[in-house]
Amino acid sequence: MTSVEHQKGRARQGMTVIALAAMLSAPTAPRAAEAADQLYERTLMTAADARCRLFAPQISATLDAARAQARGATLRSGVSELQVAALEQRARAKAASAACNSKDITLAASRVKAAFDGYAQMQTMTYPGDVSSWKADRASSATIPFWRLSQMSAFGADRLMFGLAGRNKAVTAVATFENGQRPYAARVILRDTKRTLGPYIDNRSGRALTGKVAPRNASLVFNAETREEAPPTLLPTGAKTGLAFRFPVAVAEAMSQLDPREAVTIEFVFTGRGDEMTRKAYVEVGDFAAGRAFLH
DSSP states (O other), rough: OOOHHHHHHHHHHHHHHHHHHHHHHHHOOHHHHHHHHHHHHHHHHHHHHHOOOSSSSSHHHHHHHHHHHHHHHHHHHHOHHHHHHHHHHHHHHHHOOOOTTHHHHHHHHHHHHHHHHHHHSEEEEEEEEESSSEEEEHHHHHSOEEEEEHHHHHHTTTEEEEEEEEETTTTEEEOOOOTOOOSSSEEEEEEOOOSSSSSSOOGGGGOOGGGOOOOOEEEEEEEEEEEEOOGGSSSTTOOSOOOOEOOOOOOHHHTTTTTTTEEEEEEEEESSSSEEEEEEEEEEEETHHHHHHOOO
């Protein structure tokens, strides 16, 4: 990169930070300002912890989950992804410039320990969303697969459980179909953040998740890697049988980058006469990133 290009990049970043500060200082945006303040502080401390190893693993995970929640709250308040990224970058730069044994870092670390020690002992957590919730469970088993992070969805008479399952926290979809049909494949479809400037949300759709998904040509598509009979411990409540599809680990990271107001499409593919037939279920992104961080 040339010096001129570098200067232009610094100038664009500076303008973004200034624009964010101006927006958050407006009297009509107290909620955005509070969420952004929390995001800045928690991003700074997670970055400092990564460099200085300030906390025990459970507190680190709880702090990172709180950072992800603050990021979601900031996006929900109307701050753009570009502005959030600039804020996070500024917090990480501040953390990188402070000595690990500085008074500021030491004092802030003591406050984090006091604030998050109780939360760090919790084994389960529920993260409510606008439409659905994510349920997180830190416990694991080497022999019995169960949901570590999950959300339930109904699509017509059919039901879906989606999230992270088992000791390895595999991205998994378990579906049961009332008419006994069995899909031969499944896909996860979600917005490509590298090709878009923000979420596609139709405010007229209300609580319907169908109005919170990106167009197919602006999305990433992940095909399931495996298909098998679902273990009873992963089935939706009351279901006797179902199919489990496991997806690439990249799905979890891609979902963590999305806006919490968005939805992800789970598409099941059936054999038909000629063209394939599909059925679609929808999962709210919500605080997926926070729940995922809570498990670490």
